[in-house]
Amino acid sequence: MLPRLTRASAPLTQEVDVLDEHGQPQRVAIPAERDLTLYVDKRELVTLMTLGAHPEWLVLGYLRNQRLVRSVDEVESVTVDWEVSSAAVKTRAGIDRIEERTARRIVTTGCGQGSVFGALMDEVTALRLPPAVLGQQALYGILEAIRHQESTYKSAGSVHGCALFRGSEMLLFVEDVGRHNAIDTIAGWMWMQGLVSQDAAPDEPLVFYTTGRLTSEMVIKSAQMGVAIVVSRSGMTQMGHEVAQQLGLCTVGRALNRRFLCYTGADRLRWQPQPG
Structure with a gap:
C-alpha cells in the first residue's frame, strides 16, 4: 500500500531588486531556498535545505537513499507543512534501531551540505547493479x-x-x-x-x-x-x-x-x- 502524501509544493523563485554593472536597477528572479525539518514518528531526524518543488518525494527518497526504510510500503504518510517548515513521516511499524543507525553522520561535498549516515558507507560493497547498456x-x-x-x-x-x-x-x-x-x-x-x-x-x-x-x-x-x-x-x-x-x-x-x-x-x- 502506497503512503498518503500531501502536495505542498512552493514557489521556486522570488523576484529581488539588483543593480547591474552600470548601476542601473533591475528586477531579477533568484531561486527560493527553504529549510524543511524532517520528523520520523515524531523524532527529529534532519533539516534539509530545498527549493520545495516536490517535498514529499524528497522525503521518501531521502529515507530510501539513507537505507532507513527498505520499502515504500513501510511508510504510512508524509505530511509537509510549509507554515512550520516541517515534514512529518509516520511509519507503519517504526524504524528499527533508528538512534543507532543515525548516530554517525558524514557531511559530504554536496551543494547545500549533503550528508549520509555512516553505516550507509559501510554497505556499498553489497550493492548489485542490473545489466545495462x-x-x-x-x-x-x-x-x-x-x-x-x-x-x-x-x-x-x-x-x-x-x-x-x-x-x-x-x-x-x-x-x-x-x-x-x-x-x-x-x-x-x-x-x-x-x-x-x-x-x-x-x-x-x-x-x-x-x-x-x-x-x-x-x-x-x-x-x-x-x-x-x-x-x-x-x-x-x-x-x-x-x-x-x-x-x-x-x-x-x-x-x-x-x-x-x-x-x-x-x-x-x-x-x-x-x-x-
Missing part, C-alpha cells in the same frame, strides 16, 4: 533533451538539475539547491511509481543525469536506486571514481553537446563514434 547515440539524445529542457536554472541560476531517463526518453526532471536533494526526489518518485531498474530492458536502461559533479554520494545513491549509468555535465571526484569502479557503474562526465569522457564502466556503453 547505453548506445552512444542514445547518450547524445539525453544531452539534447537536457539542452532543450525548460528550467529554473535558465531563468534564475544557482540550482542543480537532475533527470531520470529510460534510454533517451526523459521520465522526470527535478531541480533543487543541492544535487543530493534532486536525486533523492527522483528516488522518492521512483518508489511511488513502482519503477524498478531491474525491470528495464538492458538496451533501454534507466540513466541518471545530473548537472553537478559525480561525488561518492551521487554514485552511491544512483547505485542504491539500481541505476547503473550516470551522466554529468561536470567532472568526477577521486572517491566517486573509486566507488564507481568498485560497483561496476558507468560514469560519463564533461558531457556537453557531442563531447564526453567515460570515467568508469566503459563496457556499459555501446560505442558508435561518428567519423571525425
